[in-house]
Amino acid sequence: MGEAPAFVVDDLYESCGNGLDSVYCDRETTVVVGNSKYMIGGYDDSTFSLGVKIFDKSTGMWECPTVLGTKPTMSCDLWAFPVGEDRILVIKNSSMTDDSIWFLEVDTPFVRQQRNMLGSNVVAWSKGVRRYPGKPIVISGPSGVGKGTLIAKLMKEFPYMFGFSVSHTTRAPREKEINGVHYHFTERSVMERDIKEGKFLEFASVHGNLYGTSIEAVEVVGDAAKRCILDIDVQGARSVRASSLDAIFIFICPPSFEDLEKRLRSRGTETEEQIQKRLRNAKGELEQGKSPGLFDHILVNDDLDDCYQILKSILGLDECADNANQEVEKKIVFPMVHSASKVGSKVYINCEATDLGNTLKNSYVLDVSSLRGGAPGRTRGLDLYPINPYGGFANGVKHIS
Ligand SMILES: Nc1nc2c(ncn2[C@@H]2O[C@H](COP(=O)(O)OP(=O)(O)O)[C@@H](O)[C@H]2O)c(=O)[nH]1
Numbered sequence: 001m002g003e004a005p006a007f008v009v010d011d012l013y014e015s016c017g018n019g020l021d022s023v024y025c026d027r028e029t030t031v032v033v034g035n036s037k038y039m040i041g042g043y044d045d046s047t048f049s050l051g052v053k054i055f056d057k058s059t060g061m062w063e064c065p066t067v068l069g070t071k072p073t074m075s076c077d078l079w080a081f082p083v084g085e086d087r088i089l090v091i092k093n094s095s096m097t098d099d100s101i102w103f104l105e106v107d108t109p110f111v112r113q114q115r116n117m118l119g120s121n122v123v124a125w126s127k128g129v130r131r132y133p134g135k136p137i138v139i140s141g142p143s144g145v146g147k148g149t150l151i152a153k154l155m156k157e158f159p160y161m162f163g164f165s166v167s168h169t170t171r172a173p174r175e176k177e178i179n180g181v182h183y184h185f186t187e188r189s190v191m192e193r194d195i196k197e198g199k200f201l202e203f204a205s206v207h208g209n210l211y212g213t214s215i216e217a218v219e220v221v222g223d224a225a226k227r228c229i230l231d232i233d234v235q236g237a238r239s240v241r242a243s244s245l246d247a248i249f250i251f252i253c254p255p256s257f258e259d260l261e262k263r264l265r266s267r268g269t270e271t272e273e274q275i276q277k278r279l280r281n282a283k284g285e286l287e288q289g290k291s292p293g294l295f296d297h298i299l300v301n302d303d304l305d306d307c308y309q310i311l312k313s314i315l316g317l318d319e320c321a322d323n324a325n326q327e328v329e330k331k332i333v334f335p336m337v338h339s340a341s342k343v344g345s346k347v348y349i350n351c352e353a354t355d356l357g358n359t360l361k362n363s364y365v366l367d368v369s370s371l372r373g374g375a376p377g378r379t380r381g382l383d384l385y386p387i388n389p390y391g392g393f394a395n396g397v398k399h400i401s
């Protein structure tokens with residue numbers, strides 16, 4: 001299929017301002033997607049987030065839809081472009097990239113589902129996040145098999161590459177566990193309420209306690225441009241398999257049941273009663289781990305270093321620790337978006353900054369050809385790169401590491 005030339009796309013886009021003046025904070029931009037016209041800008045009275053209206057042809061009036069998702073704060077100036085038939089790309093002026101690129105979903109499957117459920121006009125915001133850090137990794141296996149040990153090794157060797165999904169649990173913290181780092185230790189009633197409110201990707205009752213992965217726990221790892229690791233039980237892995245999260249599933253087995261018992265005891269974190277419960281449950285989990293189609297890889301953690309090497313090779317990390325660790329995401333500031341135009345899946349952004357009285361210019365390409373995810377989570381897969389090969393404030397826009 002041919003790509004729409006810039007002027008055709010720009011015809012659909014009428015800014016209420018000239019894009020140069022950021023003094024007024026009530027600027028609104030209209031965008032046509034399919035048969036509908038959307039107005040974005042100004043602000044929502046109650047939340048001071050960016051306002052959204054839809055033009056109702058039957059009444060000739062602008063209507064306020066139900067707006068879902070985490071909303072962007074209002075912006076003095078913005079650029080907006082339709083992306084496909086189901087969403088609008090919004091670029092806020094004078095913002096860091098982690099707050100400047102947003103998507104207003106107007107007809108995605110999520111929006112359609114919510115519209116049917118609520119019986120009203122619905123749109124949903126989703127924050128745009130640069131690059132796709134790779135598929136999340138789900139690691140399961142019985143208690144004491146060495147999941148935590150393997151994950152800790154991976155995160156130590158590749159600190160910039162992996163981030164841990166911090167689960168919620170109703171179990172009591174162990175001596176060295178820190179709230180918010182190892183788990184979010186939570187009251188059962190609070191967790192049950194949050195589950196009902198749809199805040200969890202998955203949850204399960206394990207060894208008599210409730211455990212769950214919140215959507216936010218996975219998203220914050222991706223926001224840091226890191227690949228997410230989930231340490232969850234087999235029931236949780238099954239739920240994630242059935243969810244929209246496209247992950248790699250790895251099951252860890254002990255070399256023998258006796259070894260498992262020995263490790264669990266040597267860890268010294270559980271009472272005898274808890275150890276017995278975990279060992280009883282381990283039998284079921286080891287059976288479940290073999291369920292066809294559930295796990296992509298089954299690893300036996302006999303010698304720790306051997307098992308770790310196999311894990312790394314599955315993740316494509318054999319020899320590249322140095323390269324992987326150099327991949328530190330650079331933040332870009334859009335001091336003033338002077339102009340933005342879209343050609344096909346690429347948006348050309350020209351920025352201006354002033355340094356010691358000099359006006360400095362720089363240009364970027366934002367590629368939206370490989371979008372993934374979206375509301376109710378983030379939209380990932382954006383690629384943003386400078387056209388100016390030298391970058392840096394001396395040549396234009398400031399880069400902050
Ligand atoms: N479904 C699910 N299981 C979890 C989650 N977090 C941890 N688990 C699992 O709960 C089980 C018990 O975890 P924990 O109490 O930390 O004990 P450990 O496995 O012996 O270290 C393990 O199988 C974990 O993989 C979660 O968010 N969801």
Ligand SMILES: Nc1ncnc2c1ncn2[C@@H]1O[C@H](COP(=O)(O)OP(=O)(O)O)[C@@H](O)[C@H]1O
Nearest residue numbers: 143144145146147148149263267301302303304
């Ligand atoms: N391959 C291994 N050989 C011997 N001990 C191990 C091995 N892997 C892990 N361990 C030890 O077993 C205990 C349980 O490991 P841990 O990572 O806490 O398991 P899990 O997170 O699966 O419950 C820890 O004391 C750990 O040091």
